[in-house]
Amino acid sequence: MSIGNSPEDDRPSVEDAQPSAGYERPPVGRTLQQARIAAGLTVDEVSTSTRVRIPIVQAIEQDDFSRCGGDVYARGHIRTLARAVGIDPAPLVAQYDDEHGGRPSPTPAAPLFEAERIRSEPRRPNWTAAMVAAIVAVIGFVGFTLFKGEDQGNGPTQLAEGPAPDKKPSPKATAKKPADPKPDPSDSAIAAVPKDKVTVKLTAVDDKSWISAKDHNGRLLFDGLLLEGESKTFQDKERIDLVLGNAGAMELYVNGKKVQDEFEPGQVERLSYTKGDPEVG
Template structure:
C-alpha cells in the first residue's frame, strides 16, 4: 500500500473528510488530494512534502515515520542533518511546567566539618590536654550547622510522608466543544479515535505512556494523574501531548 493510499485509508477509518483534515492541519485541500494520489508536486518540494506527510498522518491516526522513510526511499533519501529544528507544521510543545530538582549542598557542609576538625587538631597539638575541652566546644557549633535538617528535627507522628511513585498514568478529558481526538497507550495501542461531543467526559489509563492528538486544543480540558491542566491549546490548533506516570511533577 502506497503513502497516499495509506493516508486515505487512515482518514476514512477516522471518519474525517478531506475538508476536516485541511482545517486541522492547515494544509490546502488540493495538496491533501494530491498526496492521497501519491502526487507530491503541489507540496512545493521534498522538505515540505515530508512535513505534510507527518502532519496528516498524526491527524488521521497513522504512524508517520514508515511513510516518511518510504518517501525518502522513493525521492533520493533523507536530507542532511541541520541545526534548525521544528517547522510550520509542528505543533508539539510542552505545556506542563516541570520544576528543577535541587540537591542538598553537601560540599559546603563537608567544608565546614573539615574546618572544625582542623581547629580541633590545632588545639590538641599546641595546647595539649588543657585545650581539648575548648576545642570540642568550637567544633560542635560548625558540626551542628553542617548537620542535615532531618537529623536536627526527627520526624514526628503525623508529619507528611513522601508519596510512593505512581505505577500508571491516568488521563481524563472533558470536551468543551465537539472535538476530534486520538489517544494511544503503551506500544502505540489505540485507546480511542473519533469525535467527542460537547460535555463528553472520557478517561484512559496506561502503565508507561499515553499519547493524545487533539484536533482542537481549545475545545477540551485535561486532567493528568489527578492534576487539572486546563485547556492545552488555543481554539482551532492541533495539539500533540505525551504523558507518563511522573507527569506533572506536582500531581
C-alpha cells in the first residue's frame, strides 16, 4: 500500500478479476471471489441476490463444486454468481468445461447426474392379475355355454293367430331424470383451489430436479431433490418464490391452471407466483 492511498484503492477491480491473455488462468472459484471483493460485496449479499445458499457460494469460491449436485447445476451457479459480481460468465463456464472434461453432448437419454444414475428394476410377473383374468375367462365361457343351451332347447314356438294384445305401460315405469353434466376436469381443479391463497404444484415428469420454495416472508418451505414422478404442493396467502434447478423436467400448476413454459433441461429458473391467473416469470 502506498502512502496516501485509501484501503479501497488496493482492492482488486472487476477488470483485474477477469483472466488476461498470456498468463496462467486462476481457478474459477478464485476469479469469482476476486470479482466479488472488487465489487464490494459479501458472501451473504451475493447469496441473497442470487438465492444460491451460502455454503455453496463459499465452496465454489474454494473451487469445490461437489456441493452443486452435478455439472449442470455447477455451470448454472457459475453463470449466476458471475452476473451478480459483474463479470462475463462465458469464459468461466468454458474454463470449467476444460478442467472437468468438457460439456457432454446433449442426448435425450443422458442422465443429469452420472453419479446417481437411476436404473429401472426388471418387472416381475403379476401372478395375481393373471389368476383373476383366468377366473373371469372361465366364468364367461360357462355363462356363454349355458345361455346358448337354453336358446337351443326352447326352439321356435307357434303363436296363435289374432291381434296382438295392447301393451299397457307399467305403472311403475317413470321417466328417468337426465344426469347432470359432469364439470370439465380443469374447471373442477380450479374450483377446488382456495381463491384467497396462491397454490403451486410441482411434478418432476421427465427427470429429477433440485427445487427450493419460500413463502412471502422468505421462510423456506422446501429445499431438496424432487425425484421423477414425485410432486410437491405449496400454499401461501400472498406469494410463492421458486428456484428450479432443472426447469425443463418440471410440470407446474399454479392456482389450478397448468403453466405453459418453454424451459429446457438443465435450465435454472427463479419464479414467483401470486393469487390469480399464473404467468411465467
